Amino acid sequence: MILEVRDLTKIFGGLKAIEEVSFKVKQGIILSVIGPNGAGKTTLFNCLTGVLSSTRGRVLFEGADATNKRAHEITAKGVARTFQNIRVFGSMTVLENVMIGQHLRSKEGLFTAILGTDTFRKEEDEIRSKALEYLEFAGIQDYADTLAENLPYGDQKRLEIARALATEPKLLLLDEPAAGMNPQETWELMELIKRIREWGKTVIIIEHDMKVVMGISDRIIVLDHGVKIAEGTPDEIRNNPYVIEAYLGKEEVG
Amino acid sequence: MFLQQIINGLTVGGVYALIALGYTLVYGILELINFAHGEIYMIGAYLGIIFIGIFTAVGLTQYSLFLSLFLTFIMSVLVCSAYGFTVEKLAYKPLRNAPRLNPLISAIGVSIFLQNYVMLTQGATDKVFPHVLPVTIIEFYNVTMTTLQLFIIIVSLLLMAGLHLFIMKTKTGKAMRATAQDKVMASLLGINIDRIISVTFVIGSGLAAVAGLMVAMYYGLVNYSIGYIAGIKAFTAAVLGGIGSIPGAMIGGLVLGLIESLGAGYLSSEYKDAYAFIVLIVILLIKPTGLLGKTEGGRS
Numbered sequence: 041m042i043l044e045v046r047d048l049t050k051i052f053g054g055l056k057a058i059e060e061v062s063f064k065v066k067q068g069i070i071l072s073v074i075g076p077n078g079a080g081k082t083t084l085f086n087c088l089t090g091v092l093s094s095t096r097g098r099v100l101f102e103g104a105d106a107t108n109k110r111a112h113e114i115t116a117k118g119v120a121r122t123f124q125n126i127r128v129f130g131s132m133t134v135l136e137n138v139m140i141g142q143h144l145r146s147k148e149g150l151f152t153a154i155l156g157t158d159t160f161r162k163e164e165d166e167i168r169s170k171a172l173e174y175l176e177f178a179g180i181q182d183y184a185d186t187l188a189e190n191l192p193y194g195d196q197k198r199l200e201i202a203r204a205l206a207t208e209p210k211l212l213l214l215d216e217p218a219a220g221m222n223p224q225e226t227w228e229l230m231e232l233i234k235r236i237r238e239w240g241k242t243v244i245i246i247e248h249d250m251k252v253v254m255g256i257s258d259r260i261i262v263l264d265h266g267v268k269i270a271e272g273t274p275d276e277i278r279n280n281p282y283v284i285e286a287y288l289g290k291e292e293v294g
Numbered sequence: 295m296f297l298q299q300i301i302n303g304l305t306v307g308g309v310y311a312l313i314a315l316g317y318t319l320v321y322g323i324l325e326l327i328n329f330a331h332g333e334i335y336m337i338g339a340y341l342g343i344i345f346i347g348i349f350t351a352v353g354l355t356q357y358s359l360f361l362s363l364f365l366t367f368i369m370s371v372l373v374c375s376a377y378g379f380t381v382e383k384l385a386y387k388p389l390r391n392a393p394r395l396n397p398l399i400s401a402i403g404v405s406i407f408l409q410n411y412v413m414l415t416q417g418a419t420d421k422v423f424p425h426v427l428p429v430t431i432i433e434f435y436n437v438t439m440t441t442l443q444l445f446i447i448i449v450s451l452l453l454m455a456g457l458h459l460f461i462m463k464t465k466t467g468k469a470m471r472a473t474a475q476d477k478v479m480a481s482l483l484g485i486n487i488d489r490i491i492s493v494t495f496v497i498g499s500g501l502a503a504v505a506g507l508m509v510a511m512y513y514g515l516v517n518y519s520i521g522y523i524a525g526i527k528a529f530t531a532a533v534l535g536g537i538g539s540i541p542g543a544m545i546g547g548l549v550l551g552l553i554e555s556l557g558a559g560y561l562s563s564e565y566k567d568a569y570a571f572i573v574l575i576v577i578l579l580i581k582p583t584g585l586l587g588k589t590e591g592g593r594s
Contacts, residue, residue: 091478111481120482127479129472140472143465144484207484 041103042067042211042242043088048097050083050266057083058266060097065211065259070233070243072253074277075263076286081246082124084263085213089121090114101211116144120209122200124216124246130189134180134199137188138171141206171206178202178232194225201232205241212236214245218252230256254278262286297437299559300552305443305512307551308450312505313528314535314543315457316498322474322538323494325394329401330381332525333408334374334499338506339516340412341370343421355426362426370507371500377408378499379492387488405521413518420517423510446508453501454544461540466493474538523567530574536587545585 043065050057058080065071073081086092088099090111099107101117109117120141129137146163175181178198183191188199197217204212217233218226226249233256236243247253253260253274260277262270264286270277277283313335320328349355349362385404389397430441461467472480473490481487509524510516527550535546550570557569577584 089482091482111478112484112486115482115484123479127476129475129479131475132468132471136468140468140480140485141483143469146465203483 041065042101043244044098044100044103045088046098046100048084048087048099049095050080050087050092051095056266058087058263061263061266061268062097063261063268063271065242065244067210067242068237068240069258070237070245070256072257072260073244073246073263074248074253074260078265079263080266081263082215083266085121085215085244085246088114089119089213112144115207115209118208118210119213120204120207120211121213122197122204122215122217124219126193126196126200128188128191128196128199128203130187132188133185134175134188134191135168135171135184137199138174138203138206139167141203142167142171142174144207174202174206175199177205177235179228194221197221197229198232201236205236209241211242211244214243214247216246216248218247218249226252295559296556297435299555301437301439301443301447302559303552303555304548305446305551306554307548308447309505309509309512309547310524310528310531310550311544311547312450312453312501313524314531314547315454315540316502317529317532318535318537318540318543319470319494319498321532322540323470323477323491324386324397326386326397326401327529327537328386328498329398329525330385330404330408331498331502332521332523332528333405333412334378334381334521335502335506335509335524335528336516336518336521337377337408337412338370338374338503339510339520340416340421340506340518341373341503342366342507342510343423343516345369346424346426350424350426359426367504367507370503374499374503374506375496378495378502382491382495387491405525409518409521416518418518420515423514423516425514427511442512446512449504449508453504457497457501458540458544460497466490470494527567527570530570533584534573534577536584539584539586542584542586549585 041064045064046062047060048062049059061080061084073084075081083092087094090109090113093108097107098105101114101119106114106117129140132140146167172181172184175184178201180191180195180198180202183195188196191199201214201217214233218229221229230252233243233245257274260272260274261268262277262280262283269282269286270280272280313331316331316334317328320326320331345366346355346362349365354365355362381404385400386397389400427442432439432441432444461470469480469485469490470493472483473485473487477487480490509520528547531546531550532543533546534550535542535544550573553573554566554569558566
């Protein structure tokens, strides 16, 4: 198990955003988290990555306690994420964005940087070439020297994935990666996520697009009003009466 | 006359720019106007007098003026950086998640505290920077310039260039830029935000120490209240350039220095201090984001 969540609860004031959510994630799979708006999906991601601290419950990453650790510590353990909205560093180049992610794994010290020693230059070159590899993996290597804010929307989303991968995570959390994408971009994104899995990484995604969810997930968990109401393979979820009532039912009407 | 005022303007402008960088660095990352920053500059000036006094007493200044000045700079920078580091940990960090007005009030409190602390320990009267420097005057095209002015201009420009390289090229510099744009995202990429904030205060305070020490050498007199007016002028410089923008603070400082000395030269030196604030008012009216500032919508 790469991730184990036990009775995780987050209360905002009087509102239970997530309530005693438990699940386990096997290494190397794609797990989708679905549920209507306000079901607590993003809150779950925030609690897992240290953006918010949970009220109760435990999070185990590779068997070790990772409950309410600070965000940069969780990243160092090997968890990376993207957000629903675009959060690239707009005034930096695409390459610099990815280099920031890569820096965590380098040992460059302040001293060597100021003295500009050979070790520093070698390290910088290594970081640069590795960052370029991630850009290539995400298919945006041609934009390396463009300012991130000037990229088209779909490519900014790819940049966020490349940057998250640059932190060398074992577990990647993607929050609505397909939101706002056209069908072509969505299809390319699904291919990209599958390649990330083939690379041996575990992926958890929050997604509303059922084609994406059913197309790439190995397992699915369903949240509704902060409670996990179902878990299973895509086929099991499709036929689960609770899910149809809470989620898919509304979709069909809409 | 014109060239003479330019030289004078660049001298004070370089000093303003060094202090303004401290305001803009902290604002860029915490969106806090660190009103105690002028006091760090003032402490830097006092430390210059203290350390050069110590080095003279032990005979180092007589042995090598260069070495004792060099060590005075290093020691002032180190001690001021420690002050900046401590102020952030004690007065701002506990208020990190409080409403924005709270750290601002805390900053004003720190400023008042530091002024009175220095007044009590160093006395309320002016202190004199010892006359250890030989005054050499360089003359060209009817312009006179002291070696000290040349030194101040060169040191300011070198430090600005060094800071620019640091911010653009190093890992910590990039982490600072990332943190300034989006703290949560930066921490999710493995950047320790607390460390970056500390580094920011240490760098800003170190620059202020150099500025304070150079001003102490330039004017020869230091008082516990000099941080107030210098701080406000440097803040004006930072706003003029666009608060949060590093090149903006550099340009803002130099421009403000030039405006002041040209104003003093051609209009009246009586109103020298007023020019800075006239500039501030005009900037706030015409372009509130400053020369190089981003619009509010630009930050997320």
